[in-house]
Structures are given as structure tokens and as C-alpha cells.
Amino acid sequence: MAQITYRQALQQALREEMTRDARVFLMGEEIGEVTLTPSKVTEGLFQQFGPKRVRDTPISEEGFIGVGVGAATLGLRPVIEIMTINFILVAMDQVINHAAKIRCMFGGELSVPMVIRLPVAQGSQLTAQHSQSFEGWFANTPGLKVLAPTTPHDAKGLLKSAIRDDDPVIFLEGLQSYSERGEVPETDFTVPIGLAAVPREGSDLTIVAHGFAVRRALRVAERLEGEGISAEVVDLRSLRPLDMETVATSVRKTHRALCVEQGWPTYGVTAELASRIQRACFTDLDAPVERCGGAEVPMPYARTLESAALANDDKIYRAARQVLTESGMLGRGVGRDGGAPSGNGVVRSGTPARAVAG
Amino acid sequence: MSTVSPTERRLETNLSDDELLRLHRLMLLIRRFEERAEEQYTRDRIGGYLHLNIGEEATVVGTSTAIQPDDYVFCSYRDHGVALAMGASTQQVMAELFGKETGVAHGRGGSMHLLDVKRHFLGGWGIVGGQIPIAVGAALALDNLEKPGAVLCLFGDGAVATGAFHEALNLAGLWHLPCVFVITNNGYGMGTSVERSSAEPELYKRAAAYKMPGERVDGQDVLAVREATQRLLRLARDERQPSVLECLTYRYRGHSPIDPGKGYRTPEEIEEWRGRDPITLFAQRLQERGVLPDNGGQGIVEEVDREVQEAIDFALQSPDPDPSALYHHIYGEAAVEQFARMAPGAPFGERSISPGVVTQDTAAPDTPDEATLN
Numbered sequence: 001m002a003q004i005t006y007r008q009a010l011q012q013a014l015r016e017e018m019t020r021d022a023r024v025f026l027m028g029e030e031i032g033e034v035t036l037t038p039s040k041v042t043e044g045l046f047q048q049f050g051p052k053r054v055r056d057t058p059i060s061e062e063g064f065i066g067v068g069v070g071a072a073t074l075g076l077r078p079v080i081e082i083m084t085i086n087f088i089l090v091a092m093d094q095v096i097n098h099a100a101k102i103r104c105m106f107g108g109e110l111s112v113p114m115v116i117r118l119p120v121a122q123g124s125q126l127t128a129q130h131s132q133s134f135e136g137w138f139a140n141t142p143g144l145k146v147l148a149p150t151t152p153h154d155a156k157g158l159l160k161s162a163i164r165d166d167d168p169v170i171f172l173e174g175l176q177s178y179s180e181r182g183e184v185p186e187t188d189f190t191v192p193i194g195l196a197a198v199p200r201e202g203s204d205l206t207i208v209a210h211g212f213a214v215r216r217a218l219r220v221a222e223r224l225e226g227e228g229i230s231a232e233v234v235d236l237r238s239l240r241p242l243d244m245e246t247v248a249t250s251v252r253k254t255h256r257a258l259c260v261e262q263g264w265p266t267y268g269v270t271a272e273l274a275s276r277i278q279r280a281c282f283t284d285l286d287a288p289v290e291r292c293g294g295a296e297v298p299m300p301y302a303r304t305l306e307s308a309a310l311a312n313d314d315k316i317y318r319a320a321r322q323v324l325t326e327s328g329m330l331g332r333g334v335g336r337d338g339g340a341p342s343g344n345g346v347v348r349s350g351t352p353a354r355a356v357a358g
Numbered sequence: 359m360s361t362v363s364p365t366e367r368r369l370e371t372n373l374s375d376d377e378l379l380r381l382h383r384l385m386l387l388i389r390r391f392e393e394r395a396e397e398q399y400t401r402d403r404i405g406g407y408l409h410l411n412i413g414e415e416a417t418v419v420g421t422s423t424a425i426q427p428d429d430y431v432f433c434s435y436r437d438h439g440v441a442l443a444m445g446a447s448t449q450q451v452m453a454e455l456f457g458k459e460t461g462v463a464h465g466r467g468g469s470m471h472l473l474d475v476k477r478h479f480l481g482g483w484g485i486v487g488g489q490i491p492i493a494v495g496a497a498l499a500l501d502n503l504e505k506p507g508a509v510l511c512l513f514g515d516g517a518v519a520t521g522a523f524h525e526a527l528n529l530a531g532l533w534h535l536p537c538v539f540v541i542t543n544n545g546y547g548m549g550t551s552v553e554r555s556s557a558e559p560e561l562y563k564r565a566a567a568y569k570m571p572g573e574r575v576d577g578q579d580v581l582a583v584r585e586a587t588q589r590l591l592r593l594a595r596d597e598r599q600p601s602v603l604e605c606l607t608y609r610y611r612g613h614s615p616i617d618p619g620k621g622y623r624t625p626e627e628i629e630e631w632r633g634r635d636p637i638t639l640f641a642q643r644l645q646e647r648g649v650l651p652d653n654g655g656q657g658i659v660e661e662v663d664r665e666v667q668e669a670i671d672f673a674l675q676s677p678d679p680d681p682s683a684l685y686h687h688i689y690g691e692a693a694v695e696q697f698a699r700m701a702p703g704a705p706f707g708e709r710s711i712s713p714g715v716v717t718q719d720t721a722a723p724d725t726p727d728e729a730t731l732n
């Protein structure tokens with residue numbers, strides 16, 4: 001298997017699907033003749049496929065996403081790149097009120113086989129209008145599918161699945177991941193939509209995340225291991241549909257759950273997860289499901305403030321310790337400044353508190 | 359509703375020497391500020407995006423100095439020059455770029471979101487086209503409140519393709535609102551030329567669709583830009599007639615520091631525009647009129663250099679915003695009580711991990727590897 005970057009993996013998927021299926025075409029700003037997108041995923045494709053298959057657009061997101069919807073209803077398979085997730089906001093009407101609605105509203109007579117690729121990142125002092133993660137808004141919408149690959153392997157396999165899918169797919173790419181390397185088969189493979197992955201197994205705590213937060217979760221799990229705590233990490237890969245089976249299986253094993261997202265947690269992805277976990281795993285839980293996300297503020301510019309606003313490794317680590325403490329696995333106050341709620345040694349739902357570690 | 363030809367142009371000859379020198383000094387200040395800001399960016403004292411006005415000084419100064427005290431100004435994220443030309447403190451503007459509490463937006467907004475409410479500069483805005491309807495709203499407020507001023511709304515050639523542009527101009531035309539729309543046409547939106555983004559590349563002609571006068575001026579000629587802007591602002595104030603002014607100019611640098619600005623433009627094109635440098639052109643005219651003091655105004659250059667250096671020193675010495683102020687400026691006063699019942703310990707209903715304590719990231723680089731985009 002070849003070691004390639006996340007960017008190369010996505011580009012391979014586009015090239016292979018465009019070669020396989022003449023209906024697939026690309027649209028977006030700065031994606032073709034000149035490739036000035038932050039992703040640079042489409043570099044070289046204009047030269048290979050020409051201006052009808054790789055269409056450069058003006059700054060008209062509402063217009064060209066709508067054009068994509070229309071082209072899809074006549075059987076083309078548009079793959080649209082929005083420079084970063086922030087700029088899709090001006091086109092939300094076409095996404096939510098048109099793309100997502102068409103199949104049902106017209107009684108199954110029409111469909112929208114379209115992919116919208118959205119690089120997402122927070123940080124780098126990009127400030128309020130350019131530094132946000134509102135993928136939960138899409139995942140809230142019936143009619144859309146929402147994918148978020150973390151590894152080069154999943155990026156390629158899921159993008160191919162998305163392009164072959166007959167419904168509109170929101171495809172979230174990690175802007176911080178484009179240069180990440182990983183093993184990707186050279187064969188024609190797909191990753192099925194709706195399946196989570198477990199990149200790290202563990203027995204004491206389940207950390208559920210998607211996108212860049214998975215990388216953070218893995219780093220935190222490593223740190224916890226140094227303290228004798230075995231954390232399992234679930235990479236959702238797909239937000240809608242959501243693979244609750246994998247999540248619940250993991251939580252039933254570890255009895256503790258921490259849900260992490262980069263975005264604002266209130267009414268967010270982690271809210272959905274927490275609700276479903278408590279229902280699916282109520283009697284298995286040794287502590288309330290914990291959530292960790294970005295501070296609920298428009299992202300500030302100054303480094304001191306931005307750093308405080310991001311759902312960074314440190315916050316995830318503290319949240320993990322909190323779950324462990326609340327379940328009685330850690331002594332009261334350990335890892336926090338004496339602020340731990342009670343719960344030391346508390347026996348929940350007939351499940352004995354687990355051995356104390358760390 | 360057509361291009362104003364150079365012969366028709368009524369040059370502003372009634373400006374005093376002091377006024378002419380003020381314009382010259384402002385352009386020099388912007389040039390120097392931008393060069394030093396670029397340097398500070400490479401030294402990692404400024405983060406995020408940094409969109410420079412270098413090459414566009416005549417358009418920036420010609421438009422921004424045409425306003426009267428009752429007028430208001432909006433512009434895009436390429437906003438340093440406008441802020442300085444509007445009279446915002448050089449020190450506070452630099453401090454904002456450095457993300458300091460002493461900055462014009464107290465370190466919250468950075469390079470793209472400068473403002474100076476006292477001087478009626480209502481911002482630098484980051485979403486292409488986003489400020490255009492907002493500017494029209496300000497014009498509506500002036501109209502409803504029967505205030506004497508008008509609104510000057512600046513945006514790039516790229517913004518002309520947005521839906522917001524069309525909707526906003528139609529509203530302004532329909533409601534006869536006092537607003538002048540200035541297209542700073544620097545030839546490109548990132549790497550996309552106007553010819554590749556606009557079905558009608560003579561952008562000022564869009565005005566006709568909204569029953570507005572539309573004009574095109576040489577954006578390298580500060581007096582021509584100023585004269586046209588003043589005239590159109592008067593039209594807006596006195597006759598409630600909005601208008602479009604297209605200024606033809608050029609950015610010497612790339613879109614932002616990550617773009618070298620070369621792949622989509624020929625070296626010849628860049629050289630050609632540099633040959634029409636707005637500051638050099640104006641200095642020549644001042645020289646001809648005998649307005650420039652001592653050896654070509656070297657004293658002004660030195661003064662401006664000092665001013666920018668002092669701004670850098672000020673920014674360096676200014677305090678960073680305190681992390682405990684993370685939740686300041688999110689809502690108005692009433693929110694504290696309104697949100698109080700949502701969750702204990704968390705300022706705005708957020709599930710706080712460690713109430714009152716905001717931690718710094720120790721382990722993770724939060725920097726997207728691409729240091730990113732536009």
C-alpha cells in the first residue's frame with residue numbers, strides 16, 4: 001500500500017471517479033485554471049479534464065450550488081468545492097431548502113446526486129467569520145448525508161462513495177489534515193457511508209469524535225495511557241447517518257463516554273451523541289456522558305483568546321479526567337482544581353465502580 | 359452613465375497646498391504601514407490573514423477622504439488603508455493586527471475587522487459582498503432619521519458577482535437611499551481576473567440595471583478618485599440618488615501573504631502597473647506645482663516612517679487580551695441574567711469543563727498546516 005497524503009487521496013478519488021463516470025464534474029472558486037484554494041485538491045484536474053469538467057466560478061456560492069442542484073436533477077454528478085465551510089452560509093438556502101428537499105417534496109420523482117466538499121478548520125487566528133465548525137447544522141437536516149473523513153484512507157474511500165451516492169452529500173474535509181500521510185490502497189475501493197471506525201481500542205473510557213477532533217482524541221488517549229487509563233477512540237466518519245451501533249458497543253464496554261467536537265456544543269453533534277448514548281447505554285454508564293467543544297463565542301483573533309476558545313487537547317484531557325472522576329475511577333479532585341463533583345465511589349445503576357487508576 | 363473621459367474630468371484645483379500634502383502623506387503612510395505590517399507578519403507577530411493595500415493607495419485615499427463628517431464608510435477585509443485614511447490611530451490599528459487589547463477592536467477582530475466608530479468607519483468585513491447590504495441599511499437609517507449624511511461602501515471586483523451585491527443595489531435604487539458603491543477593481547479576486555468572473559467586465563455598467571449613474575475612474579489618480587467620490591456623495595446626500603463608482607487599480611502583492619501573486623499575472627503586467635504607481639504619480643504632480651518641500655518631500659517620508667515604527671513599538675508593548683475576558687462582548691448586559699438559569703458556572707450556558715478557569719493548549723499546535731488561504 002502506498003503512503004500518500006490526505007490531499008492526494010482526495011485527488012485520486014476525484015480523478016478516478018471522473019475517469020470512470022463522464023457525468024462527474026467539478027465546480028468551485030479557484031479550483032481549475034488557477035488553483036488558489038486552500039485545499040489544492042483539484043490541482044492538475046483542469047489540465048486533464050478541461051473547462052467543462054472542471055468549472056471555475058466567480059464568487060457566487062448561492063448561484064453555483066443552485067446550478068449544481070439543477071445539473072444533478074438532470075443526471076450529472078456535480079462535486080462542488082466551497083473554499084472553506086464559512087462561505088457556504090450565503091448558499092444555505094440552496095442546500096437546506098432545495099438540495100435536501102427535492103427527493104421527498106417531489107414524491108421521489110427527482111433526486112440530487114451531488115457532493116459539496118467543505119474544508120473545515122478552526123484556529124490560526126482566522127477570526128470570527130473564518131473559523132467555525134457548524135457541521136451540526138447540516139447533520140440536523142433530513143435529506144442530507146454528512147461525512148467527515150479523518151484519515152487519507154477514509155478520505156478517498158468515502159469521497160468515492162459520496163460521488164456514487166444518489167443523494168446530496170456534505171463532505172467535510174480537515175483543513176489541518178491535507179498534508180497528513182497514511183496508507184491508501186491503490187485498488188478501486190470505497191468506504192461505506194454510515195460506518196464509524198475505532199482507530200484505538202481501550203477499556204476505561206470511550207472518546208467519540210469526528211474530523212480533526214479525532215486526532216486530538218488520539219493524542220489525549222495516548223496521554224491517558226501514560227497514566228494507566230485505557231481510552232477507546234471512535235471516529236464517527238459519518239455524522240448522518242450516524243453509526244450508533246459502534247458507539248454503543250464501545251460505551252457498553254467502557255461504561256464511560258466523552259463526546260468531543262470542534263464546534264459549539266449547544267444543540268451540536270455532541271448533544272445528539274449524548275442523548276443517544278444515555279438512551280442506548282443507560283444502565284451501562286458509570287458517569288454522566290460528558291461533552292467537550294469550542295467555547296460558545298465567535299472566534300476571537302488574539303492568540304490568548306483563541307487558544308482559550310478552541311476545544312484543544314488540554315480541555316479534552318480535562319474532560320476525560322472529569323468523566324473518570326465522576327465514575328469513581330479517579331480520586332476526588334484529581335486532575336481538577338478540587339472542583340470535581342461528588343461521584344467518587346458512587347455506584348450507578350447497579351454497576352460497581354471500577355478499579356481506581358491514575 | 360458612461361466612462362468619464364480624461365478631458366471631461368474636472369480636476370480639483372481648489373485644494374490648498376496643505377490639503378494636497380495631506381493626501382500625499384496619507385498615501386505614503388499606508389504604503390509604509392503595509393510594508394512594515396508584511397514584515398511583522400513574517401516575524402509571526404501578526405497572524406491569520408493579512409490583505410495589503412499596496413498599489414491601491416490612491417483609490418483608498420481618494421475615496422475615504424472625500425467624505426463629510428456626517429458620512430459613513432464600510433469596506434472589505436482589505437481595510438488597513440481605509441482605517442488609516444479615515445483617521446484611525448496608526449498605533450491602535452497596528453495593535454489590532456498584533457491582537458492586542460489596545461487595538462481598535464480590542465484584539466477580537468484582527469486585520470480584517472478594523473473599525474473606528476467615532477470617525478464613522480463601520481468596518482472591515484470578511485465575507486465577500488457581506489458589507490454591501492449592511493451599508494445600504496446604514497443609508498436607510500440615515501434616511502429614516504433624516505440625517506444629512508451619506509454612506510460610502512467599498513468592495514472589490516470579486517464582490518460584484520455575489521447575490522448580496524445585486525439585492526443591495528436594487529434596494530438602494532428602489533428606495534432612493536444615500537449610498538455610493540465603490541468597486542475597487544484591482545483586476546483580480548484572488549487568482550481570478552475580472553474577465554474570468556464577470557459576464558460584463560465593465561463593472562460600472564451594472565449601475566444601469568438599478569437606475570443609477572455609474573462611472574469609471576483612474577484609480578491611480580488620487581484627485582480624480584476624490585473628485586468623483588465627492589460629486590457622487592453630494593448626489594446621494596442632496597438628491598437621494600445612489601450611484602456606482604468603479605476605480606481601476608492594482609494590488610502589487612498577492613491576495614494575502616500565502617499567495618505570491620504571480621501564477622495568474624504576467625511580470626509585464628505587474629511592471630506596467632508599477633510604472634503607474636499612485637504615489638510616484640502624485641509626487642510628480644506635486645513637484646511640478648512646487649508643493650513638495652525639501653528634496654522631494656523626504657521629510658514627510660521620514661515622519662511617516664517614525665509614525666509606523668512608533669505604532670509597532672506601541673503594539674509590542676501593549677498587553678494581550680486576558681483569557682478571562684473570553685466571554686466579554688458576546689451579548690449585551692441583559693444576557694448575564696437571561697442565561698443564568700441555563701447552567702451553573704458557565705458564562706453563557708456552556709457546559710464549562712472547569713468553571714472560571716480557561717486553559718492554554720500545551721500539547722497541540724492549533725495551526726492548520728496550510729496556514730490557510732485568503
Ligand SMILES: Cc1ncc(C[n+]2csc(CCOP(=O)(O)OP(=O)(O)O)c2C)c(N)n1
Pocket residue numbers: 029059061083087090434436484485486487513514515516517518544546547548613732
Ligand atoms: C462569500 C465568500 N466567498 C469566498 C471568500 C474567499 N475570498 C476571500 S477574498 C476573495 C476574493 C475577493 O476579491 P475582490 O472582491 O476582488 O477583493 P480583493 O481581494 O481583490 O480586494 C475570496 C474568493 C469569501 N471571503 N467570501
Ligand SMILES: [Mg+2]
Pocket residue numbers: 514515516542543544545546547548
Ligand atoms: Mg479584486
